[in-house]
Amino acid sequence: QSALTQPASVSGSPGQSITxxxxxxxxxxxxxxxxxxxxxHPGKAPKLMxxxxxxxxxxxxxxxxxxxxxxxxxxxxxxxxxxxxxxxYCCSYAGSSTLGVVFGGGTKLxxx
Amino acid sequence: xxxxxxxxxxxxxxxxxxxxxxxxxxxxxTGYYMHWVRQAPGQGLEWMGWINPNSGGTNYAQxxxxxxxxxxxxxxxxxxxxxxxxxxxxxxxxxxxxxxxxGRNWFDPWGQGTLVTVSS
Numbered sequence: 001q002s003a004l005t006q007p008a009s010v011s012g013s014p015g016q017s018i019t020x021x022x023x024x025x026x027x028x029x030x031x032x033x034x035x036x037x038x039x040x041h042p043g044k045a046p047k048l049m050x051x052x053x054x055x056x057x058x059x060x061x062x063x064x065x066x067x068x069x070x071x072x073x074x075x076x077x078x079x080x081x082x083x084x085x086x087x088x089y090c091c092s093y094a095g096s097s098t099l100g101v102v103f104g105g106g107t108k109l110x111x112x
Numbered sequence: 113x114x115x116x117x118x119x120x121x122x123x124x125x126x127x128x129x130x131x132x133x134x135x136x137x138x139x140x141x142t143g144y145y146m147h148w149v150r151q152a153p154g155q156g157l158e159w160m161g162w163i164n165p166n167s168g169g170t171n172y173a174q175x176x177x178x179x180x181x182x183x184x185x186x187x188x189x190x191x192x193x194x195x196x197x198x199x200x201x202x203x204x205x206x207x208x209x210x211x212x213x214x215g216r217n218w219f220d221p222w223g224q225g226t227l228v229t230v231s232s
Contacts, residue, residue: 003156036218038157045207045225046149046157051218089157093217099171101217103149106156 004029004090004104011110017078020107022090023071028102030071034093037066037075040106041086049088050075077109085111114138116208116223123229124198131194132226134208141189142166145211147219148182148193150204158204162211163191198230 005023012018022035029035033053038046048057050066053073063078073092077084090104119133134146148160161172163182170182181194191208206226209219 034217038219045222046209046219047222048212048218048220051212051220052216057220091157091159091218098173100161100173101147101159103157103159 002102004092004102006088006090006104006107008105009108009110011112012077012080013112014080014082016080017076018080018109019077020075020088020090020109022073022075022092022104024073024092024102025071027097028092028094029068029073031095032093033068035066035068035073036091037064038089038091039084039086040089046089080111082111085109114210114221116210116221118206118208118223118226121227121229123231126199126230126232128198128230129194129196130198130228131192132206132208132228134191134193134223136189136191136210139210141184142186145214146182146184146191147209147211148180149207149209149219149222151207151225152201152204155204160193160206165191195228198228200230202228203230204228 035053037050039049040046049064053068054066065076067074088107094102115137117135142165145162147162163170165184184191208223212220
C-alpha cells in the first residue's frame with residue numbers, strides 16, 4: 001500500500017489561509033469518506049484535527065476544515081496563527097484488503 | 113480523562129526484540145481497538161496494525177507480518193507491541209492510538225510515544 005501524497009511544505013503569513021492536499025487512489029481516499037488529519041508539533045504526539053473527511057472534534061478551532069474531491073482530500077486552515085506551525089498528516093482507510101490505514105508523507109506548515 | 117501512557121525509551125542491539133506497553137485509562141479498555149503507528153527520525157507516520165482488546169484478534173500491515181506481535185492484558189488495561197529481529201532502521205518512535213469508533217479509522221487519543229533505538 002503506497003503512502004498518500006502530500007506536498008512537503010506549505011507556508012503562509014498570519015491571518016492568511018492555506019490548503020494542504022492529500023492525494024490517494026480510488027482504492028482508498030476515493031472510495032471512502034474516512035480521511036482524517038493530524039497535527040504534530042516537534043517532539044509531540046499527533047493530534048486529531050479532522051475526521052471522516054470534514055468533521056471537527058470538540059476543542060479544535062473552526063479555522064480548520066476538511067473536504068474531498070475524487071481521490072484528493074484537503075485540509076484548509078484559515079486565519080493562520082503562529083501556533084499552527086507544525087507538521088500535518090492525512091490518513092485514509094485503505095480498504096478491505098488491508099483492514100487498515102495509510103498515511104500521507106506529511107506537510108510542514110511554516111507561518112511566516 | 114481518556115489517556116494512553118506508554119513505557120519508556122529502549123535501546124536494543126540488532127537482532128534483539130523490544131516490547132512496548134500502552135496503558136489505557138479513563139475509558140473501557142475492551143471497547144475500542146488499539147492501533148500502533150511508528151515514526152522514524154525525521155520521517156512520516158507508518159501504520160503497523162491493530163488489536164481488538166476484547167477478543168485479542170489482530171490485524172497487521174503486510175510489511176510487519178511475521179515480525180510484530182500485538183497482545184493485551186485486560187486485567188490492567190494495557191496493550192503491548194513486540195517487534196522482533198530488530199534492525200537499525202527500526203529506530204523510531206512507536207505510538208499507540210485508540211480507534212475512536214470501530215471501523216471509522218481515526219485515532220484519538222495517542223500515547224506520548226516510545227523511542228526505540230537500535231544500535232550495536
